[in-house]
Amino acid sequence: MSRVRGRARVLHEVSFVARPGRVTGFLGSNGAGKTSTLRVLLGLDRPQAGRALIDGRRYAELDRPLTVAGALLDGSGAHRSRTARAHLRWMALSNGLPRSRVDEVLEVVGLTAEAGKRAGRFSLGMSRRLGLAAALLGDPPVLILDEPVNGLDPAGIRWMRAFLRDSAAQGRTVLLSSHLMGELAETADDVVIIDHGVVVADGTLAEVVGDHPTLEDAFLARTTATAEGPSW
Template sequence: MITVDRVSKTRSRTRILHDVTFEARPGRVTGFLGPNGAGKTSTLRILLGLDRPESGAALICGRPYRKLDRPLTTIGALLDGSGAHRARTARAHLRWVAASNGLPDSRADEVLEIVGLTGDARKRAGRFSLGMSRRLGLATALLGDPEVLVLDEPVNGLDPVGIRWMREFLRNSAVQGRTVLLSSHLMSELAEIADDVIVIDKGRIVARGSLAEVTGDHRTLEDAFFALTATEAVRPW
């Protein structure tokens, strides 16, 4: 379970997060939405121990990230890119990360198979397409078979086949009891898989609840998002 409790953060004298509070529960996919600059990335960085809050707490299974033993066995995260050095092969990268958490080398080949990269195990990460890099990043997140997944724009760069595969993978992860927190700008795609939705705007949570509760009387999740954030769509002319 993920618990974010009254998290606030100030940067360069500007308050970027204001008492951010929400939960992501086991067995459910929770969508995390917000315009660019709304505070999504700052919240995820604090959750993953990459930054510290000014006040409040972000907990994974009741503990802050920094106090997790072998964190990959509790939480897997996919943020920007794959995290792999361009000169390393996919297998070498995964084995290196596995070793850092006391996991066997064999786990690298297991997760490569899960994400469909077995045939590219010896290819250097610098030669990967954007979609392949996202799959490698997901493989890294899965190394410890974690009970919590935090994914930022996981379908970015994937083709339609890859998007469908990712959708089924995320739903199956929730069915298996994992907690899945998913940040995405693709609201139509998010509406296909999310059980719960959190909307952040200007550093504040403006809506949280089930997909139906957040959508409310609006025709789509996208319509609800624009109404909640007062964001105007840019016209193509």
């Protein structure tokens, strides 16, 4: 798929597949096109050419999207004045999900004690956990997560890594965008590298790293570094 914003090319013939039972790491420096790609996939932006499909359908065609694909983009998506539980309850209602599911996902992400707190009082890490809880409401087979470890402390990062690996082991398709090389090397089965809106590498972690000592070295070899260096 391709997307242009004004006169600027944002995405150019981006094409890759995230597979069930695997964590696909979507890697690129800031501004490379990661979030733009995920926004098109989730129907928030329209491509000028091509299609982005989830289980063979566009996101807008899904009857109960939370039961097919759970997504975490920037922030939690909750209004600042709403409590965590209230935010999740209306989301569950919108997709015909039982209210009991709200308490289940709050427990999964470790926010049970904070369920009555207003989202505006959440730290960045807590907001990411609330966003993940929303993504899990429908117990979807697909997870689409944009920089999910942002704002998490080291313990939270370890928890997120284990959660993603466990989700893939259960057969879920996990698409994870990040600019953190070390974290992806610890988590991903497959890696897609995007640079200036173009996919420059796509394969298993071992294939992408190849003869390079680390994923960071492989990334530098495949992308265009500016005079100031890449922005991770």
